[in-house]
Amino acid sequence: MLESLWWQGVRNLGEQTLALGPGINRLIGPNGAGKTSVLEAVHILAAGRSFRTQHLRRALQSGAEQLWVGGVVNSPAGGLHRLGLAWDGTRRSRLDGRWMQGHAAVAEWLPVRTLHAGSFELLTGGPEERRRLLDWGCFHAIPGYRLNWQRWKRAHDQRNAALRVGDRAGAREFERPWVAFGAEISEARARYVEAWASATTAAAAQFGFGERLEGLGLKVRMGWDRERQLEEALDRSRESDEERGFSQVGPQRADLDLRLGGRAAAEASRGEQKRLVTALVGGQARMLEAETGRSPVLLLDDVVSELDREAVEGLMAGLRGSHWQILVTAVEDGIPGLRGEDSGQLFHVKHGHVKPAPAA
Template sequence: MLTELWNQGVRNLVEGRIVLGPGLNVFVGGNGSGKTSLLESCHVLGLGRSFRTHRLARVACSGRTEFAVAGEVQDPHHGRSRVAVEWAGQRRSRLNGQWIDGHWEIVRRLPLVAVHAGSFELLTGPPEERRRLLDWGAFYVDSGFAGEWQTWRRAHEQRNAALREQDGKLAARFETVAAAAGTRLTGMRERFTQRLAGFLCDASTAGLREGLPAQIEVSFRPGWPEAESLLEAYARSRPSDLERGFGQSGPQKADLDIRVAGRPIREASRGEQKRVLNALVVSQGLVQVASGPQGLTPLLLLDDAVAEMDETGLGGIMEAVVSLGWQCLATTVDRGWAQRTAGARPDARMFHVKQGLVTSLD
């Protein structure tokens, strides 16, 4: 749970500290007021990356080359932790006042799932976003995932470097390590997919799926033909890989196939896609809850909660937030919806955002 948030130099946000409630936190304001930037800062803090851009430099306020986001996190396993992310040409993460390698330890303490305008890329865009989902889930399902991913990634990059140099013998030397680690991390991704599929059909997500013509189906594609091992795939594709200068088989080609009533999700209506997206994100969080330390729940970010959502779909996601007991940060331009939603929950908090300034309305 994120109990406090502090921003400095983030887009149009005014520097300041926000105290958050443990349940629903609703942020209301006009377009361009800074609501999405606020959620973006939470996303950077929790996952080490933005959901609006692949370049963290763009998160900085216009005219600045650095920014910082910090917060206080509470979880049942570690208690209270102070976490921070700073950008000044490169990202650096800090935990309890100490710089740390990577961002994995903060991800463990602040699990985060989000629904925003770019989330539709998860359903209809290129495979990169779906691989991020697979890796996020596998990280929580298997404690050894981070190590296997780093081992595979290093060997994969070394093999690619050899391929670019047209050195097939050197490329083959890295294949054993890459295949072993890649096979193990692929097994972790597959186990996460199986658990995700279970929650997508579970009673806990029934309200989110209301209105869909059939169940949501997900299947995992490992990135090479299932009839052969990854080591065999490397050997088979090596001549073609040498011509192209990069590997064409392996975990970097994995994907998640999502369907409704047997049809690819990209063929569904926008409303159906929104329902599938909400169910997918909540199921992602449910896998984490089932796999992580007892009592650890994800932070749910809902950007522009009422956009492209009918009353049934919106009611489903808000009911899920309450029933699951997750902390949620939701933004909206609809003040009436914000007041009705926050007013119906005694532990909800409401904030107003204007010209980057966040003010509590409690």
């Protein structure tokens, strides 16, 4: 659980420390007030990047020279941890008072999933975001995945660097670790997706729209011909790789094959697609809890306007019974599916400042 969040230099937000509660936290305010920026700050702390832009520079407040985000998390498995991220042209990550190399050690303690307008393009867009979603799940649920992925990525980058300059002998030096760790992470992805399909179906039922996603099919496309081992696929591709200057097969080309009733999910109705993406994220949250005992933090940015009323009511009713921490934004209070004591903590957001509503 994220117990507190602090930010400075983020978008239109004034510097502030915010105490968050367990369960549902509602951030209510007009458009442009800063609600989404609060969720963005959480996402930056959790993932080392924004869900709104590829460049942290664009999340920097006008006139500011640096961006800071910090927080305190309380994990049942690991106790209290202080997380931090600073950006002044270079990203630096901090865990329990120590500067870290990379952001992975920080991200491990704050598993966050986000649903926003762009999330619903997951099924119709390119494979990069689907791979990112898959790797997030493997990173948090499968022991050793992060290290194997980092080792494969290092070999992949070094091989490609050699291929770009025509150093064929140099490129071949990195093939052994590229194949070994690439096979490891690909097998882990396949295992994860097999369990993820069941968890997604369960999440859809939890959110009240299981019957709308009947016939769900979820498989991973490895990034090469399934009939071959990765080493064999590389052998067949090596000459072409050397001519083109980059690796053409491998885990970097993996994708998700998503189907509803035997048809590609990208061809489903817009409403079905939004429900499917919601269920995929919910499925990952369920798996994280089942596999690690840790509860995720869900960031829901204006889902009231993205989903129809029935879907919002089902989603919120399902989330009320979970042990997850949720931050949800809306223009007005009275989110469908939330009522009374189950509606959680309320915050009013206005002109870049967040104010907790007094307890009733």
